[in-house]
Amino acid sequence: MLLTKEQLRSYEDEGFLFLPEWLSPCDVDVMRTELPAIFDESSPRRVVEKDGRVRSVYGSHMSNDVFQRLTRHPRLVEPAMQLLKSEVYVHQFKINAKKAFGGDEWEWHQDYIFWRTEDGMLAPRVLSIVIYLDDVTEFNGPLFLIPGSHKEGVIEVSARDQDPTQDIRQHETYRDSPNWIANLTTKLRYSLDRLVVGEMIQKYGIVSPKGPRGSALLMDGNIIHGSPSNISPFDRAVVIVTFNSIENIPVAFSNRPDFLSNHHPMPVAPLATDSLLA
Secondary structure: OOOOHHHHHHHHHHOEEEEOOOOOHHHHHHHHHHHHHHHHOOOOOEEEOOOOOEEEEEOHHHOOHHHHHHOOOHHHHHHHHHHHOOOEEEEEEEEEEEOOOOEOOEEEEOOHHHHHHHHOOOOOOEEEEEEEOOOEOOOOOOOEEOOOHHHHOOOOOOOOOOOOOOOHHHOHHHOOOOHHHHHOOOOOOOOOOHHHHHHHHHHHOOEOOOEOOOOEEEEEOOOOEEEOOEOOOOOEEEEEEEEEEHHHOOOOOOOOOOOOOOOOOOOOOOOOOOOOOO
């Protein structure tokens, strides 16, 4: 499913493109059926909030056939190839959960600086596609974007701590966690200064793409974004597939595990069908 010229132009100008109901209700139901088992599994791929609730699960496409097929869905792969002007591979895959009355915030940040600094990614020829598995409203911790902020390029920020786990290890949940966990919890290692965020919002404004389950949000690797906590009674789960250009493979792979940074990149061939049902 190719994007129109108008959609391509909008993405280039704004740094994102929102596509309501991009995937079928059937596809969403198939994915939602897989979530309980994925959230319950005991695995280093699962990151939890300080209260023990699931925050994210990474790399589910490596072991789950439904999510493996999602990474090859033509409604994801073909737009990614259009926008990156090359074949693509999956650099990262995650499911983010914001449970009712407890899903925590994601601080303001850009994604590419993590992949450049932690994974050695050469250029921002990378994008993420967010698939809504729940209706996303103004109440359940929606994503906030600063449209056009990708044009600023990478906003250089210093890593939060010399020991990136110093703060989070004070909490029992993360005491024995590896160093890379600091990039995935509430206090992001490369979060943006509030003064910078304020200046960017004054310059570009702020938006929050909301819509029904099955909607897709395509995001440039340099767009500034974040999300508030979910204090509503409504869950909010999303799948995020990060596609990198096959011409932009890191020269030296990082020490992060393969489920965070794909060490075996291969071009993704889109499925012939637009259904997740095998």
